[in-house]
Amino acid sequence: MRYLPLFLDLHGCPVTLIGAGTVALRKARLLTAAGARLTVLAPAACTELAGWAEAGRLTWQAVPFSTEALLATRPRLVIAATSDPAVNAAAADCCRARDIWINVVDAPAFSDAIFPAIVDRSPLMVAVSSGGAAPVLARQVRARLETLLPAGLGRLADAAEALRPAVKQRLTDPEQRRRFWEQALQAPSTADALAGHPEATVADWQQQLAGAGTTAAEGEILIVGCGSGAPDELTLRGLQYLQRAGLLAHPSTIAEPVLALARRDADRLLLDLLRPDDWLPHLAGLARNGQRIALLLPGDSRQGREWMTYWRNAGLRVSRALGVQAD
Structure with a gap:
């Protein structure tokens, strides 16, 4: 960089x-x-x-x-x-x-x-740069993004800003706030803000917020196959799992470009896959306490089937995304 x-x-x-x-x-x-x-x-x-x-x-x-x-x-x-x-x-x-x-x-x-080349959906801003290497390419990427991002995204961001103080007051745990916003921003009512009626979106979010925080956050373990280590060998589901997780559990063979696709605030835990007894119970305990964990495995993640069974027998929620095997 x-x-x-x-x-x-x-x-x-x-x-x-x-x-x-x-x-x-x-x-x-x-x-x-x-x-x-x-x-x-x-x-x-x-x-x-x-x-x-x-x-x-x-x-x-x-x-x-x-x-x-x-x-x-x-x-x-x-x-x-x-x-x-x-x-x-x-x-x-x-x-x-x-x-x-x-x-x-x-x-x-x-x-x-x-x-940079700028996509302006104020207060949401997207900046694209090639570092001066290929300005025309950056402008072409920006033009593509202009067609993909709705013009009303700024109104959606304004609606979220209006509710942020109430969310912070109601949900004191950062992980609860993050999950609330993940659900709120995928709700059908977001279409109202995009169409120019942000007050309807905020009203729906307020109803969701009234029922939020009454139960502890549910943890889960997300097993992600990483192929041979190239970022483009992640499936779309694997990428989604990676970006949802607050903790990345992985062996040293998982390359940094793959880990870099996760949330910037995600913690990391290095594992020895040959000694699963050292970490299987530990990850189970973290998931019971509400952690959302991504277990990154080389190959297509099939080696994690036995561990899935262990965690499911312990009553935990476990999902898996197979990786793409290189030729």
């Missing part, structure tokens, strides 16, 4: 944009939409940016780039969007010498931060 995906809160933050042409205009639209306190450094500006300056949406300093002019704006983030490579390189040198983050448009080698 060359770049760590982050979402920055730029509301009220000083950001400096070097350049005021059409490329700079595209960046200015994003930065002002994010609430940045934007200063533009450029001897001349395109009509739209000049109009924004007159309207007070940004500050335009009609001066050429210089280190002094840039530092006088006291920026937290700098975007260099000029057609002059020497100016862009000088801006990058200035910022890096002072630990100021900079993005040089179409020049990843000079950039500490890059702009």
